[in-house]
Each structure stands twice: as structure tokens, then as C-alpha cells.
Amino acid sequence: MPELPDVEGFRQTLASCGTGRRIERVQVADPGVLHGVSARRLRRDLEGHRFTDPERHGKWLLARTDGPTVLLHFGMTGRLDCCSPSDPPHPHDRVVFDVDHEQLRYRDQRKLQGIWLADGPAVEKILAEQGPDALDVGRAEFEELLSGRRGRIKAVLTDQSVIAGLGNLLADEILWRAKLPPGRRAADLGSAERRRLHTEMRRVLRSSVRAGCVPPRNSWLTGRRDDPDPTCPRCGGHLRRSRMGGRSTVWCPRCQPEG
Incomplete structure (x- = not known):
């Protein structure tokens, strides 16, 4: 997509x-x-x-x-x-x-x-219903956009009226790098977690724009998510797959704990 x-x-x-x-x-x-x-x-x-x-x-x-x-x-x-x-x-x-x-x-x-x-x-x-472009949004604006959102962070990131441009692959990759579970409520994230999420979003976007896609590198979650028995590139644990908000969602329960 x-x-x-x-x-x-x-x-x-x-x-x-x-x-x-x-x-x-x-x-x-x-x-x-x-x-x-x-x-x-x-x-x-x-x-x-x-x-x-x-x-x-x-x-x-x-x-x-x-x-x-x-x-x-x-x-x-x-x-x-x-x-x-x-x-x-x-x-x-x-x-x-x-x-x-x-x-x-x-x-x-x-x-x-x-x-x-x-x-x-x-x-x-x-374009009136589109949020700010994900590549341009600054840290302060990003934190403001997330604060008070009741939905799960995966759903918030892929909501084009909040931030424009992020889809399924990007959201999963960013959350995995930020070590945040996709099911966490956006409003429950602390300031340090929001800052880390913004930093990882910028890094993933810059690399992906250079590649012209979300690159399926072996060191990225994207490169493992479609394996028959996918494992985490970081810790080697088994990845978990489910559907959230109608979207296929992949994450590492060890690196992205719910607690």
C-alpha cells in the first residue's frame, strides 16, 4: 500500500x-x-x-x-x-x-x-480533513496532536486527520523502534515516550523516503513481518500478529511490553 x-x-x-x-x-x-x-x-x-x-x-x-x-x-x-x-x-x-x-x-x-x-x-x-504532513510536523506540534487522544496509538498514527502520510507499515515500524506497544492509549503516553516516538518517526521517514518505500530490510520489522514464523530483528523473540482497527498489526511483545 x-x-x-x-x-x-x-x-x-x-x-x-x-x-x-x-x-x-x-x-x-x-x-x-x-x-x-x-x-x-x-x-x-x-x-x-x-x-x-x-x-x-x-x-x-x-x-x-x-x-x-x-x-x-x-x-x-x-x-x-x-x-x-x-x-x-x-x-x-x-x-x-x-x-x-x-x-x-x-x-x-x-x-x-x-x-x-x-x-x-x-x-x-x-485536503481540509488532512492533518499536518508527517515529514514536516515538529516535536511540539506532534506532542500536542497526541495529547488527549483516547484511541490506541497505532490507530492515532494512521488517522490521516491527525497526521497525514503514515500507513500500516510505517506505524508498525515506528512503534517497534520506539519500543511502544500498538495497543497503548495515546493519551497514556508520557512526555518522554512522545518525544521518542517523534524521533523514531523522523528517522524511519528519512530512511524510507531515500529508499522510495518502507524498505523490507532484514534489520527492520518490515523485513520480517511477512515471514512464516517472524522473529524480532532486535531481540530474536517471536513477533505477534493481530488486527487492530481492521489493520494487520505486527509487534514484538518482548521489546514492546504492555506494562
Whole structure:
């Protein structure tokens, strides 16, 4: 599932493949990924415009142009690729933007999110329910966001209205590094625990952004969580797996004790 590091990678793809380039043609293979805009209007309002510098907020990619803004959300299986027009089409290519001699292809198997088109204030309206971006939030703001939250810390971290950009893999990795159990109530964390959590969040995000994903390294929880009998990279104990808030959750009961 694309999380902040993946979407930051897609932003870089868009910046290198699209910035300054004229949108010559918009091909909509599947209008089912379009939200609040028809395929005809998407083509009419974008063709002839140029992509400008793209932005990212949480899991949202803002493809700015010298006209309207294209907002992309990648759901669980979406991605953005820069391809040559001669590259064979993929069965899950939903929308293709022809730019000069290349193509930006929005590809998504499950189609759980998709593409929006907006101008000015409408962009802010779409993003209004998003919390601050996880890569930008400072320690004091982070502690304030967590204080008073009654939910479990795993659920709070993955709530996009609290902090934007963290998903399942990131939250589990951050909590494991901070030695905090995912089932702890956010409001019960002490100041030192909140500071440690913010520090580990920054470290995990920086490494993941460099890798373009949450890297499945053997020294990371992410690299062990899908093993048949997963063990902790830190202590060697058996990892525990359950569902919290409908999400698959993995943690080490020895390194992340409930007490």
C-alpha cells in the first residue's frame, strides 16, 4: 500500500517527467477512477497546459499545472510511472498523460481512490480533513496532536486527520523502534515516550523516503513481518500478529511490553 515514502517517489517521478512539459493528450482508459470530473472535462481542461512543480501532502500527490490541479491518491495499489509511448500498455493503466515524448501513467489495480481535478480553493477543500504532513510536523506540534487522544496509538498514527502520510507499515515500524506497544492509549503516553516516538518517526521517514518505500530490510520489522514464523530483528523473540482497527498489526511483545 503506497504510504508517504512511495508518494514522495511518485512526486519525484512527476517532477522529472512532467515539470515544464506540455500536456499534449489525456487518455482515460477507465473513468471509474475519476472523482467529480468526467473524462471529457479532464481532457478539455488539461490538454495544452503545462505541468509545474508538483507537491505532496501525506498520501496525496498534487500535480500542479498552469491551469487546474490534478490530485492523485493511490489507495492500496496505485502508482505513477514515467514511460515511453512505445512501452506496452499495462492492463491496469487507468489514465495516461502524454507529455512531449513521454507518458505519465496512473496505474491502479483495485481502484480504491483515483484522480480529482480542482482549482484554487477547491484544492484546499479536498485536503481540509488532512492533518499536518508527517515529514514536516515538529516535536511540539506532534506532542500536542497526541495529547488527549483516547484511541490506541497505532490507530492515532494512521488517522490521516491527525497526521497525514503514515500507513500500516510505517506505524508498525515506528512503534517497534520506539519500543511502544500498538495497543497503548495515546493519551497514556508520557512526555518522554512522545518525544521518542517523534524521533523514531523522523528517522524511519528519512530512511524510507531515500529508499522510495518502507524498505523490507532484514534489520527492520518490515523485513520480517511477512515471514512464516517472524522473529524480532532486535531481540530474536517471536513477533505477534493481530488486527487492530481492521489493520494487520505486527509487534514484538518482548521489546514492546504492555506494562
